[in-house]
Amino acid sequence: SAIQNKIAAGEVVERPSSVVKELVENSIDANASQVEVFIEESGMKQIRIVDNGDGIHHTDGPLLFQRHATSKIGTDYDLFQIRSLGFRGEALASIGAVAKVTVETNHMEGNPVFIRFEGGKLMEQTPGKERKGTDITITELFYNTPARLKYMRSMRTESGKIIDVIQRMALAYPNISFRLILDHSEKVMTKGNGNLKEVISDIYGLNIARHAVAFEAEDADFRIQGFLIRPEINRSNRNYLNISINRRFIRSFKLSQSIINGYHTLLPKDKYPIAVIDITMDPKLVDVNVHPAKTEVRFSKERELNQLLEKTVRSHMKGEML
Numbered sequence: 001s002a003i004q005n006k007i008a009a010g011e012v013v014e015r016p017s018s019v020v021k022e023l024v025e026n027s028i029d030a031n032a033s034q035v036e037v038f039i040e041e042s043g044m045k046q047i048r049i050v051d052n053g054d055g056i057h058h059t060d061g062p063l064l065f066q067r068h069a070t071s072k073i074g075t076d077y078d079l080f081q082i083r084s085l086g087f088r089g090e091a092l093a094s095i096g097a098v099a100k101v102t103v104e105t106n107h108m109e110g111n112p113v114f115i116r117f118e119g120g121k122l123m124e125q126t127p128g129k130e131r132k133g134t135d136i137t138i139t140e141l142f143y144n145t146p147a148r149l150k151y152m153r154s155m156r157t158e159s160g161k162i163i164d165v166i167q168r169m170a171l172a173y174p175n176i177s178f179r180l181i182l183d184h185s186e187k188v189m190t191k192g193n194g195n196l197k198e199v200i201s202d203i204y205g206l207n208i209a210r211h212a213v214a215f216e217a218e219d220a221d222f223r224i225q226g227f228l229i230r231p232e233i234n235r236s237n238r239n240y241l242n243i244s245i246n247r248r249f250i251r252s253f254k255l256s257q258s259i260i261n262g263y264h265t266l267l268p269k270d271k272y273p274i275a276v277i278d279i280t281m282d283p284k285l286v287d288v289n290v291h292p293a294k295t296e297v298r299f300s301k302e303r304e305l306n307q308l309l310e311k312t313v314r315s316h317m318k319g320e321m322l
């Protein structure tokens with residue numbers, strides 16, 4: 001029902017930055033090599049994502065904003081085999097329930113279509129322009145949830161959170177070109193040529209990228225790879241620890257702490273490194289289903305992973321000091 005949708009929406013789309021994250025994940029899942037994000041007034045006025053991905057079949061269009069209508073999950077077993085970023089089929093339903101949305105999309109096997117929704121209801125469907133990919137625009141976010149709207153209007157930090165989301169996505173997907181424009185000013189621009197060091201340069205600047213050192217480690221269960229930048233190069237906070245699991249960026253206090261511990265035997269305590277790390281593992285070892293936003297995860301072999309990460313950072317660090 002409409003009320004259920006509004007309640008569930010609160011879990012998935014707490015704020016504009018979570019809307020941006022869900023939409024960009026959909027573009028990545030659709031094999032886009034280029035994702036452009038246009039934000040106005042911290043996303044409260046407009047969030048627009050343009051991708052060159054596979055597009056949405058015109059017959060799926062009207063279903064997009066129905067809860068679970070498109071879920072990819074067939075059985076419980078599938079939950080542990082997740083390879084795409086989305087899987088609950090509830091992001092668009094949640095967003096659609098609390099905003100006005102237009103989608104223009106073109107699928108290889110379909111006709112281009114333009115669709116307009118309001119509060120989850122289909123308002124308009126007409127033939128769309130010939131194009132490759134999907135162009136989705138969210139306006140008047142939270143227009144029908146006054147408490148949330150009021151709360152968001154009082155926030156000052158949302159632009160920073162949106163930049164953070166796109167930066168983390170760009171660092172996890174060096175082969176996708178990302179562009180973020182906030183109120184007509186370009187905040188993120190990556191080329192998508194697969195060169196992670198260039199992405200680090202695009203995001204943190206040339207000086208930091210010059211100090212980025214590649215590292216890699218592997219055991220029976222995990223493969224860790226990425227770049228580390230020595231703490232003395234960094235501004236001193238933890239926010240520059242970018243960790244992704246199978247290219248899904250996550251927040252993990254313990255994994256962050258393992259990186260810091262790897263350094264702290266050798267360096268002063270108030271300095272933090274920059275890290276861009278992807279950990280590859282069997283999807284069965286990670287449960288991303290803890291929270292709808294999917295940034296919190298649980299591991300089956302958490303202690304082993306933390307130990308491997310700390311050990312890897314420590315020996316990398318020692319190698320660099322020689």
Ligand code: ADP
Nearest residue numbers: 026027030055070086087088089090091092134
């Ligand atoms: P999920 O990602 O969990 O499947 P969503 O609600 O985020 O659920 O999206 C629903 C479906 O809409 C996706 O599974 C996908 O088929 C389609 N979709 C959404 N955005 C795009 C896009 N940018 N390009 C192609 N398909 C899309």
Ligand code: MG
Nearest residue numbers: 025026086091
């Ligand atoms: Mg999704």
